[in-house]
Amino acid sequence: DAKTTQPPSMDCAEGRAANLPCNHSTISGNEYVYWYRQIHSQGPQYIIHGLKNNETNEMASLIITEDRKSSTLILPHATLRDTAVYYCIVRPLYSSNTGKLIFGQGTTLQVKP
Protein backbone atom coordinates (compact mmCIF):
# COMPACT_ATOMS: atom_id res chain seq x y z
CA ASP A 1 0.00 0.00 0.00
CA ALA A 2 1.24 3.49 -0.78
CA LYS A 3 2.77 5.46 2.06
CA THR A 4 1.33 8.77 3.19
CA THR A 5 3.05 11.77 4.75
CA GLN A 6 1.21 14.28 6.91
CA PRO A 7 2.38 17.15 9.11
CA PRO A 8 2.36 16.08 12.75
CA SER A 9 0.28 19.01 13.96
CA MET A 10 -1.72 22.05 12.84
CA ASP A 11 -3.70 24.82 14.46
CA CYS A 12 -6.86 26.42 13.14
CA ALA A 13 -9.03 29.25 14.44
CA GLU A 14 -12.61 28.37 15.22
CA GLY A 15 -14.93 29.25 12.33
CA ARG A 16 -12.14 29.27 9.79
CA ALA A 17 -11.45 26.58 7.20
CA ALA A 18 -9.01 23.87 8.19
CA ASN A 19 -6.90 22.58 5.31
CA LEU A 20 -5.08 19.35 6.10
CA PRO A 21 -2.50 18.22 3.51
CA CYS A 22 -1.38 14.69 2.69
CA ASN A 23 1.35 13.51 0.36
CA HIS A 24 1.01 10.11 -1.30
CA SER A 25 3.54 10.33 -4.13
CA THR A 26 3.68 6.56 -4.72
CA ILE A 27 -0.07 6.12 -5.11
CA SER A 28 -1.14 3.85 -7.93
CA GLY A 29 -4.09 4.16 -10.24
CA ASN A 30 -6.39 1.79 -8.37
CA GLU A 31 -5.82 3.22 -4.90
CA TYR A 32 -8.34 5.32 -3.03
CA VAL A 33 -7.52 8.15 -0.65
CA TYR A 34 -9.40 7.89 2.63
CA TRP A 35 -9.63 10.28 5.55
CA TYR A 36 -10.54 9.26 9.07
CA ARG A 37 -10.30 11.15 12.31
CA GLN A 38 -10.02 10.07 15.91
CA ILE A 39 -11.31 12.30 18.63
CA HIS A 40 -9.72 11.58 21.97
CA SER A 41 -10.92 8.30 23.50
CA GLN A 42 -13.29 7.54 20.63
CA GLY A 43 -13.16 5.14 17.71
CA PRO A 44 -11.90 6.30 14.31
CA GLN A 45 -14.58 8.14 12.38
CA TYR A 46 -14.84 7.89 8.63
CA ILE A 47 -14.86 11.32 6.96
CA ILE A 48 -14.56 11.03 3.20
CA HIS A 49 -12.79 9.17 0.41
CA GLY A 50 -12.04 9.61 -3.27
CA LEU A 51 -10.22 8.14 -6.25
CA LYS A 52 -9.60 10.91 -8.78
CA ASN A 53 -12.28 13.55 -8.54
CA ASN A 54 -12.83 16.04 -5.76
CA GLU A 55 -15.45 14.92 -3.31
CA THR A 56 -17.72 16.72 -0.87
CA ASN A 57 -20.07 15.50 1.82
CA GLU A 58 -21.73 16.96 4.88
CA MET A 59 -18.52 16.81 6.88
CA ALA A 60 -15.75 17.88 4.54
CA SER A 61 -14.33 18.30 1.07
CA LEU A 62 -11.50 16.28 -0.43
CA ILE A 63 -9.31 17.87 -3.08
CA ILE A 64 -7.04 15.46 -5.00
CA THR A 65 -4.38 16.90 -7.29
CA GLU A 66 -4.49 15.98 -10.95
CA ASP A 67 -1.41 13.75 -10.65
CA ARG A 68 -2.97 12.19 -7.50
CA LYS A 69 0.28 12.55 -5.58
CA SER A 70 -1.26 14.70 -2.89
CA SER A 71 -4.60 15.64 -1.43
CA THR A 72 -6.14 18.15 0.97
CA LEU A 73 -8.96 17.60 3.41
CA ILE A 74 -10.98 20.76 3.98
CA LEU A 75 -13.20 21.32 7.00
CA PRO A 76 -15.01 24.46 5.85
CA HIS A 77 -15.93 25.95 9.23
CA ALA A 78 -13.89 24.29 11.95
CA THR A 79 -15.38 24.04 15.45
CA LEU A 80 -13.80 23.08 18.74
CA ARG A 81 -15.34 19.62 18.32
CA ASP A 82 -13.19 19.11 15.22
CA THR A 83 -10.07 18.92 17.40
CA ALA A 84 -8.78 15.42 16.66
CA VAL A 85 -6.08 13.36 14.98
CA TYR A 86 -6.71 13.17 11.24
CA TYR A 87 -5.46 10.19 9.26
CA CYS A 88 -4.89 10.07 5.53
CA ILE A 89 -4.91 6.47 4.29
CA VAL A 90 -4.35 5.03 0.83
CA ARG A 91 -6.09 1.77 0.05
CA PRO A 92 -5.90 -0.38 -3.06
CA LEU A 93 -9.15 -1.29 -4.74
CA TYR A 94 -8.69 -4.88 -3.63
CA SER A 95 -6.27 -5.64 -0.86
CA SER A 96 -4.68 -8.95 -0.04
CA ASN A 97 -5.12 -7.88 3.56
CA THR A 98 -8.84 -7.82 2.94
CA GLY A 99 -9.53 -4.27 3.83
CA LYS A 100 -7.03 -3.71 6.60
CA LEU A 101 -6.59 -0.03 7.28
CA ILE A 102 -3.03 1.15 7.93
CA PHE A 103 -3.06 4.15 10.23
CA GLY A 104 0.08 6.26 10.29
CA GLN A 105 0.80 8.99 12.82
CA GLY A 106 -1.73 11.41 11.37
CA THR A 107 -2.08 15.17 11.90
CA THR A 108 -3.21 16.48 15.26
CA LEU A 109 -5.55 19.37 14.49
CA GLN A 110 -6.09 21.82 17.33
CA VAL A 111 -9.01 24.18 16.80
CA LYS A 112 -8.62 27.28 18.95
CA PRO A 113 -11.28 29.76 20.08
Next chain:
Amino acid sequence: NAGVTQTPKFRILKIGQSMTLQCTQDMNHNYMYWYRQDPGMGLKLIYYSVGAGITDKGEVPNGYNVSRSTTEDFPLRLELAAPSQTSVYFCASSYGENSNQPQHFGDGTRLSIL
Protein backbone atom coordinates in the same frame (compact mmCIF):
# COMPACT_ATOMS: atom_id res chain seq x y z
CA ASN B 1 -28.94 4.68 14.47
CA ALA B 2 -26.62 2.40 16.50
CA GLY B 3 -23.96 1.41 13.93
CA VAL B 4 -21.20 -0.62 15.63
CA THR B 5 -21.71 -1.24 19.34
CA GLN B 6 -18.98 -2.54 21.65
CA THR B 7 -19.33 -3.76 25.22
CA PRO B 8 -17.99 -3.33 27.81
CA LYS B 9 -16.46 0.16 27.52
CA PHE B 10 -13.92 -0.47 30.27
CA ARG B 11 -12.57 -3.56 31.98
CA ILE B 12 -9.78 -4.49 34.33
CA LEU B 13 -8.56 -8.08 34.32
CA LYS B 14 -6.05 -9.98 36.36
CA ILE B 15 -3.25 -11.87 34.63
CA GLY B 16 -4.51 -15.26 33.50
CA GLN B 17 -8.19 -14.38 33.50
CA SER B 18 -10.31 -14.69 30.38
CA MET B 19 -13.01 -12.51 28.92
CA THR B 20 -15.01 -11.84 25.77
CA LEU B 21 -15.27 -8.44 24.13
CA GLN B 22 -18.60 -8.06 22.40
CA CYS B 23 -19.21 -6.36 19.06
CA THR B 24 -22.46 -6.08 17.16
CA GLN B 25 -23.46 -4.09 14.09
CA ASP B 26 -26.88 -3.31 12.67
CA MET B 27 -25.84 -2.23 9.18
CA ASN B 28 -25.99 -5.72 7.64
CA HIS B 29 -22.28 -5.50 6.84
CA ASN B 30 -20.53 -8.62 5.65
CA TYR B 31 -17.03 -7.70 6.82
CA MET B 32 -16.05 -7.21 10.43
CA TYR B 33 -12.68 -6.45 12.02
CA TRP B 34 -10.97 -6.31 15.37
CA TYR B 35 -8.12 -3.83 15.89
CA ARG B 36 -6.06 -2.91 18.91
CA GLN B 37 -4.51 0.47 19.57
CA ASP B 38 -1.66 0.89 22.01
CA PRO B 39 -0.96 4.35 23.47
CA GLY B 40 0.35 6.79 20.86
CA MET B 41 0.29 4.16 18.14
CA GLY B 42 -1.82 3.33 15.10
CA LEU B 43 -4.33 0.51 14.88
CA LYS B 44 -3.21 -3.07 14.33
CA LEU B 45 -5.51 -5.71 12.88
CA ILE B 46 -6.10 -8.73 15.13
CA TYR B 47 -8.73 -10.77 13.27
CA TYR B 48 -11.26 -10.19 10.56
CA SER B 49 -14.29 -11.93 9.11
CA VAL B 50 -15.73 -11.81 5.60
CA GLY B 51 -19.05 -13.33 6.60
CA ALA B 52 -20.81 -15.61 9.05
CA GLY B 53 -18.75 -18.72 9.72
CA ILE B 54 -15.56 -17.32 8.16
CA THR B 55 -12.71 -15.76 10.10
CA ASP B 56 -9.02 -15.14 9.46
CA LYS B 57 -5.96 -13.82 11.25
CA GLY B 58 -4.65 -10.31 10.96
CA GLU B 59 -1.27 -8.93 12.01
CA VAL B 60 -1.37 -9.69 15.73
CA PRO B 61 -3.67 -12.69 16.40
CA ASN B 62 -1.68 -14.43 19.15
CA GLY B 63 -3.55 -14.66 22.42
CA TYR B 64 -6.96 -14.02 20.85
CA ASN B 65 -9.79 -16.00 19.33
CA VAL B 66 -12.87 -15.00 17.39
CA SER B 67 -16.08 -16.51 16.09
CA ARG B 68 -18.73 -15.29 13.68
CA SER B 69 -21.95 -17.26 14.04
CA THR B 70 -24.18 -14.43 12.79
CA THR B 71 -23.79 -11.47 10.44
CA GLU B 72 -24.37 -9.04 13.31
CA ASP B 73 -21.97 -10.31 15.98
CA PHE B 74 -18.20 -10.73 16.09
CA PRO B 75 -16.94 -11.42 19.63
CA LEU B 76 -13.24 -11.37 20.52
CA ARG B 77 -12.02 -13.69 23.26
CA LEU B 78 -8.93 -13.43 25.41
CA GLU B 79 -8.19 -16.81 26.99
CA LEU B 80 -5.22 -16.09 29.30
CA ALA B 81 -4.90 -12.36 29.78
CA ALA B 82 -1.35 -10.98 29.77
CA PRO B 83 -0.09 -7.45 30.54
CA SER B 84 0.92 -7.07 26.87
CA GLN B 85 -2.78 -7.18 25.98
CA THR B 86 -3.47 -3.94 27.81
CA SER B 87 -4.82 -1.79 25.01
CA VAL B 88 -7.88 -0.18 23.48
CA TYR B 89 -9.80 -2.58 21.26
CA PHE B 90 -11.87 -1.36 18.32
CA CYS B 91 -14.37 -3.32 16.31
CA ALA B 92 -15.24 -2.18 12.78
CA SER B 93 -17.46 -3.30 9.94
CA SER B 94 -17.83 -2.64 6.23
CA TYR B 95 -20.13 -3.78 3.48
CA GLY B 96 -17.33 -5.48 1.56
CA GLU B 97 -13.62 -5.53 0.87
CA ASN B 98 -13.88 -3.16 -2.07
CA SER B 99 -12.02 0.05 -1.24
CA ASN B 100 -15.12 2.02 -2.11
CA GLN B 101 -16.70 0.71 1.10
CA PRO B 102 -15.56 2.59 4.22
CA GLN B 103 -15.12 0.90 7.56
CA HIS B 104 -17.21 2.10 10.47
CA PHE B 105 -15.86 1.80 13.99
CA GLY B 106 -17.27 1.32 17.45
CA ASP B 107 -16.19 3.47 20.40
CA GLY B 108 -13.80 0.88 21.75
CA THR B 109 -13.19 -1.24 24.83
CA ARG B 110 -10.43 -0.05 27.15
CA LEU B 111 -8.80 -3.10 28.70
CA SER B 112 -6.19 -3.15 31.46
CA ILE B 113 -4.44 -6.34 32.54
CA LEU B 114 -2.91 -6.12 36.00
